[in-house]
Each structure stands twice: as structure tokens, then as C-alpha cells.
Amino acid sequence: MQMPDPLHFENNPLAVGLLPDVSAIEFTSIESRYRFPLYYSTSLFFGIVFIAAIIVALIFIGITHWLSWTLLIVCFCLYLFALLYAQMRVERMKYVVRDRDVSFKEGVWFRNWITIPFNRIQHCEISRGIFDRMYKLAALKIYTAGGSGSDIAIPGLNQEDALRLRDFIITHIQHLDEEE
């Protein structure tokens, strides 16, 4: 993408209509099968919660007491909600990589939309958890010097896509460095 002449823009900083508009760009959703690794890790967590709840119910309250059943039902409802929430999170995660920056949108309740220009990226990292590997998925983490608030972690990418994206970003960073 050819960027307009910077001088022109410095004199007309608020001619915003002429600026490249991130919102007009189509965002790509992450792989929808990323919900399975999320389901597994959620289930793992709630498995522990269930065991704890059952122990509490058996030993401290007594299995016939109404409180025990309420406890287990509440745990189960929370588990279902967590699964639903994971599903919604996956649906909301979107990213776009352009010539000069990378953007990521996420969040069910609080919506975030972060954009990092390539010339501010410090380094990239690919991480793959156990469940990610089962589904041939990977997460791409992009770090800046701006602290954790401005770092991006895009989970649920196809392994090859993640590698390609990383290489693209790395070569672009070097390319930009040479320009300078």
C-alpha cells in the first residue's frame, strides 16, 4: 500500500476522511475450532472445582443435605456458562494484518481493539499449548515496548498461518529498519 506524502498530512492533520481507515478493513476471525482447546482447559479447571465441591459435600455437609446439591448444581451452571463464554470469546476474536500494522479485536463483555504499527514491534513469539497441538493450532504473541497493555496475543491460528504471519512480520520489521 502506498502511503500518502507525510508532509501533506502534517499540514492537514485533521483531514481524517483521507486517512486509511482501519474500521473499513475486513477482519479475519480466528479458527473456530480454537473453542475445543478452550473447552478442554475449562473442563480441566472445572474438573478440579467439581472434585473439591464433591469432597466438601461428602465430608463437611453430608450428601443428603440440600446445600450439597445446590453447591453441585451451581458449579455445573458455572461450568456451562464458562463453556458458553469460551464459545463467545472465540467468535469475537478477530485480527487483520496490513502492510504496516496488525490489529486485534476481542472481548465479550469489555471490547478491546488494539493496533500495533510494525515499526513499533519489539519481537514475536509463537506458543502452542498441549490442547493447541492436538488441533494443530498456535498462538502468535506480539510484543511492544509499551508494556503488557499494548501487547497482542492472537490465539487459535492454524500452525502454518501463525508461522507465515510471524515470518511476514519479522521480515517487514527488518525491511522497515533498513529503510530508516
Place this chain on the structure above:
Amino acid sequence: MKKSEDWYLSPTRQSAFAIMFIIYRVINALVRGFWPILVIVLFQSDRFSKSTIAIGAAVIGVVVVIASILHYLRFFFYLDGNQLHVEKGVLRRTRLDIPIDRIQSIALEQPLLHRLFNVLKVKIDTAGSAGEEFSFSALSVARAETLKRILQQEKKGSTATMEEDQPASQDKLVMQLSVRDLIKIGVSQNHIRTAGIILFFVLSLGEQVQDVVGDWLSDRLDLLGEILAKNAVAMGILFGVGIVLIAFVGTLIRTISRYYDLKLWRRPDGYRVNSGLLNRHEQVVAQNKVQMLQWNSNPIKKFFGIVAFRFYQASSNVMSSAKAITVPGCNYAQLDQIRNQYLGSIPLKPTYRFEISRKLFVRRWFFLGCLPSLLFFALFILSWYFIYFFVAVFWVIGAYWYQDRYHRTWQGFLNDRILQTSSGVVEITTRMLQHFKIQGLKIRQTPYQRRHQIATLHFYTASGPVVIPYISLEQAIHTKNFFNYQVESSRKPWM
């Protein structure tokens, strides 16, 4: 080059005086870690015989000295190519390899004891996720200065200029503070905060001491408590006044000792600050490392016509004040001068002003003012204690004033080179940064904000975020696009 000038290429130890400072540091750490035991031993000395205490102290002393000497002997550093290597540790050997271009700042310090032996303390800070801070206990003045010069030269790589070698006399004095200025500054500091810290400290100390000393002291404290209880109101007022007075005098003394004879110099490539009564500090910051400028004002400062300002540097510990060069007070003309010097010919006039939505005020007043107030009102209805009623009324009015003032004082603007925001209620903080210092941008929306088409915009820099709350979503997107473009088309290195 002669061999003696190449000492830094082979593993080198610190100055032998360092042993002393290491011993001091170890004892300091021991006392900090084990002071409760120390207190027990001192207060309940009848449990231990004098000889036991003496032998114990001697054994600990010998161990500390031997450990310190070993520590000194096993500590090496050297430069190799573009890395600074440090090897240390007696039982567990650690080796640090610090790439020189990752080094953010090199600070030379000379506390009182160091001055007696003509040695310097060298602090090295690195940025990045590793976040390692590192310091040499003592180096001879000549070696410390050579090290600093070489590290700074290496950092610049092949394009090293001779600027670093120019004598300090080339630096131009921008401003300096007299004792009178310092008294004004000390008076206008945030005393309520200091009082809070002291109060918290006294309370937590009281608790700890009681835990440790037990009956011996608590009996005496109970006696004191009885006397106090008889004159509760008078004592309460006395206590409050006492804390405020201690805070006032404390900040005054701290301000004077920390910033005594402060001098701000303009170097060819940045700034230098010298200050301190007992500990002379010298901080150097390169112009291109400065990420953000911040200045603070409050009613007392306004009365004296002064502002406090800071240069924020890139830091692994975002927003750490240790990485900032602080000038606790200067007049408005000096602030203008410093701003102009830092920015060069960049215009300061706003071309666009942000308006934050009144919804922020309404929402914060509701959640932080009305809801707690309702709680107190409920307590009043339940108990009929009028104190709750007054708290409820004052809370809701106070919160209204606070949030209204926050909304009125908030300002933010941009032009083609800078972004500036001011916020606060009593203490007003203004932050200014150049567009190309921005690292990343974020638009954040809560469900409430989504319903009303408003958003909060975060600008991330290497020395902390700048936030514009509650602007219209459309405006947020336009602004984000504008800054994206500004950063992406900028060829200037951000540091």
C-alpha cells in the same frame, strides 16, 4: 592502547572498598529480614546470657565478613564486543550477558561514605521484558567514568560522535534551585498523601511490634491507652495534628535533602541533573530516550507560581519514577523554556480539542457517590444514628463536587506533532508526548459505552499509557487512524 587502559576487556573486580559496602548491604538485609528476632533479643535479654549474645554476634559478624569478601572475590565484569558480562555469586554462579544497546541508563552516584573513599556507585538499567536492574557497589571514579563513556560509545555503535567526550563544562545550565525555592516546593508537596503513608506505617508497625514484643510492651501500651481514653477527643485531635505536622516537616526535610542545590543542565544530546544534600545524585537522559513530559500543579503550587515536571524515559518498569528525571519545582517561564528546548520548533498550539462525554461524570457520580451514599442512608434508617445520615449527605455532595471538578479540569488536545492531556481534581497532571513515541493504540468499550456509542482510547508509550476516556466512538476511531498513520509514516526512531 596501553594495557592499563584495556582493563575492562578482561574480567575485572570492583574497587576493594566495595567489600565494605557489601558488608553494609548484607547487614542491612539481615536486620531488615530478622529485626523481630533482634527486638526479642534486646527486650528479653534476661532470657539469654550476655556471653551467648556476644558469641552469636561474633559468629554472625565473621560469617558476614567472610561471605562479603567471597562475594567480592567472585564478582567479575568485563566487556566483550557489544556485551557487558557480569559473573557473580559464591554458591550459585550467575552470569549476566547484557547487550550494550539494551542498556537504558547508566547512573553514577556518590553517597556520603563513597565520597570519603572517592569511589562511585554505578547503576545500570536495561529495558525489555528481562527487566534486570544491576549495580556495582563501588568502582574507582576513573574506572566508573571510563565504563560509562565506553558503554555510551558502544551504544552509539559506529556512528559514535565525540560529544560524549566533551567536558561537562560544555553543558549549559538551564536552571537551579535555591534553598528558598526548595522551601516553597516542600510546602506545596502533597502532604495528605505523606500523612496517609505515615499513618499506615505507624499502624502497621504498631501491630507488628505488638506481635513480636507481646506482653511486655502491650501492658505499657494499655496503660497509655487508658490515659488516652480519658481524653479521647483531645488526643484524637492532637494525634491528627501531630501526623500532619510530621508529614509537613518530613516532606520539607526530604525535599531539601533530595533536591538540595539541584542543577538542570542541557547537554548536546540531552539533559543532566545533579542534586542532593548528603547523597549527590547525577542523572543523565538522552533527548531521544525521553518518551513523555509531565508536569504537575496544585492550588499551593499555583499560589507560588511553580510546577513540578518530569522527563519520562523508556523503562522496563513502566511509569517507574526512578527512571524519570524529576525537577520538583520551576516557574512557568522555565517550564516554557524547557518545553521549547525539548520540542525544538514544534508548535504547542492545539489544532483539535477532545471533549469527554458528560456521561462519564454521571456514571462515576452514580457508582462512586450515590450508591455508597444509599448504603449509609440505609444504615441510618436501620440504626437511627445521625452520623450515618451526615456521612450519606456529605458523601453524595462531595462525590458530586469531585466528579464535576474532574470533568471540568480534564483537557486534551492534539496538533500535528504532539498529544497533550491534563487531568486531576486537586493535583492536576499534564502529560505531553510526540506522536512518534506511541507504541500501540487501543479502543476499549464497556457494554454501557457500546450502547451510547462512546469509547475509551488508550495510547501506549514506552513509559506508560495516556488515556482519553469517554469520547464518541467515531471520534475515537478517527483519532486512532490518525495516530496509526502518524506512527507508521514516521521514520524517526522512538529511542
